[in-house]
Amino acid sequence: MYDVLIIGGGVIGCSMAHELAKYQLKIILLEKGLDVCEATSMANSAIVHSGYDPLPNTLHATLNVEGNKMMDQVCHDLDVEFQRIGSLTLAFNDEEVATLNDLIKRGQQNGVPVELWDKEKILKEEPCINNGVKKALFAPTCGIVNPFELTIALMENAMDNGAELALNHEVTKIKKVKDHFEVTCANKKVFEAKIVVNAAGLFSGKIAEMIGNKDIVIRPRKGEYYVLDHFEAPFIHHTLFPCPTNKGKGVLVTPTTHGNYLVGPSSEYTFDAGDVATDSNDLAIIKTKANAMVNNIPFNQMIRVFAGDRAVPQTASGDFIVEEDKNNPNFYHAAGIQSPGLASSLAIANRLRELMEKHNKFSLNKNYVPTRRPLIRLNKKSIEERQKLIAKNPKLGKIICRCEIVSEGEIVDIIHRNCGATTIKGVKKRVRPGFGKCQGGFCEALVLHILARELHQDLLDIDYGAPGSYILLKKTKEEGEH
């Protein structure tokens, strides 16, 4: 019997595991994919929003602002890349300037530091912005985070403190039995838990339905992006937003924590929660919108496009659903976590834990370790430090990925950690081989061999990412055959 069972290994589920691992609780997280951070948490703008934008007194506003503040400490403790680079929301006409003035007031109500910049200041700080700009709202607390690293580190730390993770476990049935729940998976395994958290993202409506709650309806809304390569001289330094409309925050242009750039997203409802197909027309529209805001975006340095689905709740307010199920005590929902979900993730977990403590008594885990062993990050080391590390572990000298400069030693390290990589994409999300301009052309085969060797699996059994995403079909010749 588990004390807590969490459904879904996105940033919300993993934040929950991380939060609860501070207490003496037996915790398990079930994830249907072959890794955590596989859907919405993987494919988004990677922005920790400041919180000036949501309507005051909504969960969006309070949890965003609270979650933003929590990010420094957690990222420090868990060695996650996070930089407060600040955002600029740009107004190009009088109507948009009026909107900015409203947003400034809203930001002040939400307790978020905001400043109004004039054209001269904007172009001084960001010379690439289109000359037609009139004013900008500067929000210094807006940050960029590596969303894979954050989600994985939260789970790794939870596991370091005793939580369990079951991958490839898709929940198909939930049954309330007296004082606990019976959770059945597609692979027929059954888990019992006193408390269940529904953090199933795009599928949280489906999970809610399993315990008879039909009020939570989630529709996926797709966002498509361009990824540009990193290059020597950065062309922008802040996250740049257009003026928001009732349709959302619009197409942004932002650096990432690795010096890449994201341009997007589009925003269109889709019917299939797994639909992350990209579309040429949508991408062309993004390009037009971004080019109207920023000059000379180096689209010739594009290395990839991708799409992610946001979990949009079908409610009047569209606010987060963070609550205990009305008919099932000890069943908690964190549903409809669309933007600013990443920024709010830590606060959402905190809020749910507070709700749980209303009628559950948790005692602190005295052996709790708040930090995670730092990643090796060879690239950030001096020549001397590098040489010392390689002397101890020669595999750190062997470079597997030339684009992102990743060594075999670093790959082996992240395979054998708690919440370690089991797929090519899992390795990519953790230490970046395949993220560069060759997109795995040079390193994919090498990573495949390392995974098979370290996990004691056949090459044929290693997947790219999702279940069934094999790379090799069959061996052409058996031993001794010619």
Added chain:
Amino acid sequence: MKEYDIIIIGGGSAGLAAAITAYDEGIKNILIIEKEKYLGGILNQCIHTGFGVHEFKELMSGPEYAERFITQLESRKIPYLLETVVLSIDENKNVYYSSEKEGYQVVHTKAIILAAGCMERNRGAIAIPGDRCSGVMTAGIAQRYLNIDGYLVGKRVFILGSGDIGLIMARRMTLEGAKVLGVAELMPYSNGLTRNIVQCLNDFDIPLYLSHTITKTVGKGRLEQIEISAVDKNFQPIKGTEKTFDVDTLLLSIGLVPYNDLLDAFHLQSNPKTKGAIVNESLETFCPGVFSCGNVLHVHDLVDYVTREGRKAGHNAVRYVKGELHHEQAEIKIVAGKGLGYIVPNYLQPSNLEDKLTLNFRVVTPYSDKKLIVKLNGTIIKSVFRPHMLPAEMETMDIPKDLITVSSGELSVEVEGA
């Protein structure tokens, strides 16, 4: 710090030729740095025949071709490092490399020859619409899995792009028992060598869809289906022309791009057409003593030409080390005129010319029975008749030194009437 006269980055066909030439011309303090387990570069996975027609007047496989040069290298005892990756080079010609055996090292050299080859354009670079499933991969990586590792990647295959690797893989996978359902090419003509169209597609009844592209990929885990559409003059898909194929593999053979990242640190402008370095007649970049040759400079279609360019880089690196190369202000700009996609080299310092200037270029569209015209400051200095010219086939032309009568201005090559 260890000191070298010449460091060659890349032990493939360009690097091997450069090293042997440099050694034979008297510079013995050489080091080749190769990232793979073996010398030979991409030749090692090219087990088909067709290499060496010009160089050895015979047809051989990639590994056989490489072996000839590796033997020459070994007999000269030219040192090389394997499984070693160069992380960066700097203006002072320090080379920073890393390997399991030696760790992270910095060495200094008088001259550097960049010969690290190219990479394949991939799914990301052309933004193929559709699902992010596995089974969409470059033809080269599938070739590596098949020929080096001994694994077949799929059993029902479609190929996007009629580049040579794609064509070779169509045949290779068919021979291994896979069904290749077709090849789609965006352009109205093939981008591969004619012999490969005949021997790899026609001989196996594999259809080639010209002026077509992929408009959708479908698959949750592995690829399940693709959709292709015909394209109009502007390469935009035409509605109503969609065809679907149930396949588990989509191979991309959509072009090669020089892997020129080491030069990025110098903030040197690269040639926007080739994506390789901008070089002079001696294959020297804007950084004196740093040379570029082979596929890292511009993509070649025949290895024989890569070898020839490697030799030239080796020869000129020796001249540089011996202080025989000039770096003057005055230079002649070399430009690709009408009908040409690109030209290499990009500028000429006439005082460095020994007997001739060698120009390599590609045409933008197929031409037959056309004259190539070379103009120096507007005056025609040479014209050559070419019965057939294809974008897939690199053209080459030598200009005798005595035709270069000025020391500045512009030299252009164009297709007459283009």
